[in-house]
Amino acid sequence: MLQVLQQLPADPILGLSAACRADPNPHKVDLTIGIYMDEQGVCPVFEAVQLAQRALVAEEGTKAYLAAAGDEHFNTGLQRLVLGEGSTALMEGRVSSIQTPGGCGALRIGAEIIHAAAPGAKVWVSDPTWPVHIPLLGSVGLEFRSYRYYDPATHGVNFDGMVADLKQAVAGDVVLLHGCCHNPCGADLTLAQWGVIADMAEQQGFTPFVDFAYQGLGDGLEEDAAGLRLLVARLPEVIIAASCSKNLGLYRERVGATIFVCRDAANARAILSQAQVAARRVYSMPPAHGALLAGRVLTDDHLGAIWRTELTAMCQRINGLRSNLRRALEAKCGGDYAFIEREKGMFSFLGLTAAQAQRLRQEFGVYMLDSSRINVAGINARNLDYVAESVAKVL
Numbered sequence: 522m523l524q525v526l527q528q529l530p531a532d533p534i535l536g537l538s539a540a541c542r543a544d545p546n547p548h549k550v551d552l553t554i555g556i557y558m559d560e561q562g563v564c565p566v567f568e569a570v571q572l573a574q575r576a577l578v579a580e581e582g583t584k585a586y587l588a589a590a591g592d593e594h595f596n597t598g599l600q601r602l603v604l605g606e607g608s609t610a611l612m613e614g615r616v617s618s619i620q621t622p623g624g625c626g627a628l629r630i631g632a633e634i635i636h637a638a639a640p641g642a643k644v645w646v647s648d649p650t651w652p653v654h655i656p657l658l659g660s661v662g663l664e665f666r667s668y669r670y671y672d673p674a675t676h677g678v679n680f681d682g683m684v685a686d687l688k689q690a691v692a693g694d695v696v697l698l699h700g701c702c703h704n705p706c707g708a709d710l711t712l713a714q715w716g717v718i719a720d721m722a723e724q725q726g727f728t729p730f731v732d733f734a735y736q737g738l739g740d741g742l743e744e745d746a747a748g749l750r751l752l753v754a755r756l757p758e759v760i761i762a763a764s765c766s767k768n769l770g771l772y773r774e775r776v777g778a779t780i781f782v783c784r785d786a787a788n789a790r791a792i793l794s795q796a797q798v799a800a801r802r803v804y805s806m807p808p809a810h811g812a813l814l815a816g817r818v819l820t821d822d823h824l825g826a827i828w829r830t831e832l833t834a835m836c837q838r839i840n841g842l843r844s845n846l847r848r849a850l851e852a853k854c855g856g857d858y859a860f861i862e863r864e865k866g867m868f869s870f871l872g873l874t875a876a877q878a879q880r881l882r883q884e885f886g887v888y889m890l891d892s893s894r895i896n897v898a899g900i901n902a903r904n905l906d907y908v909a910e911s912v913a914k915v916l
């Protein structure tokens with residue numbers, strides 16, 4: 522039976538990262554995979570998480586399953602973090618959430634619920650979007666339409682194109698939005714533009730599905746949530762896929778949640794019951810360790826304060842790297858790289874051709890995707906000039 526299946530090519534992003542690890546070039550630089558790396562090139566464990574972990578290990582008396590919806594501290598802490606302490610929807614009790622294995626699990630459970638509620642729903646995705654969105658949501662049976670988003674000529678959002686395309690989204694359709702720090706392009710909507718999307722959702726009746734994987738890595742925890750909170754304040758229904766992989770550094774622990782903002786409390790309860798049944802048929806029970814750590818950090822004032830300070834430093838470092846990279850590229854290559862400073866989060870398209878990106882890998886050991894998407898957090902003081910000089914050589 523199994524013999525009929527052929528070997529598949531490596532995942533385009535993970536495959537390049539593996540190729541970089543295997544490259545003997547001593548100057549090699551990995552700008553492929555979307556994990557935060559510090560000045561030493563290490564993806565660090567937050568101190569707040571280490572403290573929470575020590576306490577958890579000392580106190581944990583059981584490894585029995587969590588509740589099907591996950592850890593209560595985690596769910597309430599994350600709802601407040603995402604929606605804001607003063608969220609009206611929260612106070613009205615019309616929010617429910619289920620703890621999921623990472624943001625990917627959150628997207629998948631969101632897709633299961635969308636498919637159950639509206640089997641013919643079309644999901645509108647930005648062009649470009651994170652490539653994993655398509656298999657993750659598509660495997661549930663949802664169909665896609667794409668809307669214009671990134672304009673390589675301006676290195677910004679083609680908002681007129683986005684609005685023109687989304688005019689065709691109807692009630693029962695879902696519009697997938699990147700809450701902040703767009704992956705892959707780094708170009709985000711302004712608050713005024715989020716307002717226009719809210720107007721359109723109100724008038725046309727589509728449901729926003731916000732992928733929120735980078736809260737705190739753009740401008741700050743509150744600033745990065747402003748667009749999403751505007752939607753929640755104005756619309757009866759919003760679905761959010763939140764991830765703690767990046768902002769709590771819990772990548773391998775698989776911590777996230779699908780948050781459902783519903784018309785009323787009864788519907789929020791009904792949707793939670795549906796989400797639990799959906800999770801049961803996909804992976805059964807949520808993993809505990811990471812969510813118990815995140816729950817402690819998010820609901821403990823002392824740990825929370827340490828974590829916020831660490832996350833702010835991380836965010837400032839990314840924005841500092843953006844400025845340094847802009848200056849280094851302008852110095853070595855000429856041209857205008859101000860867009861790198863305007864963008865948010867870890868990603869940016871350098872605007873190179875696939876052939877130039879391949880030369881960078883093969884001749885210089887500078888690894889980026891063929892689209893020239895880079896992870897800015899892979900830059901540090903030791904490799905900054907080398908990256909900029911290498912780019913200048915392939916231009």
Ligand SMILES: Cc1ncc(COP(=O)(O)O)c(C=O)c1O
Nearest residue numbers: 555623624625651704734764766
């Ligand atoms: C846009 C986007 N959404 C969701 C995720 C989910 O990540 P995870 O499942 O690791 O939490 C990622 C991770 O890279 C991402 O870039």
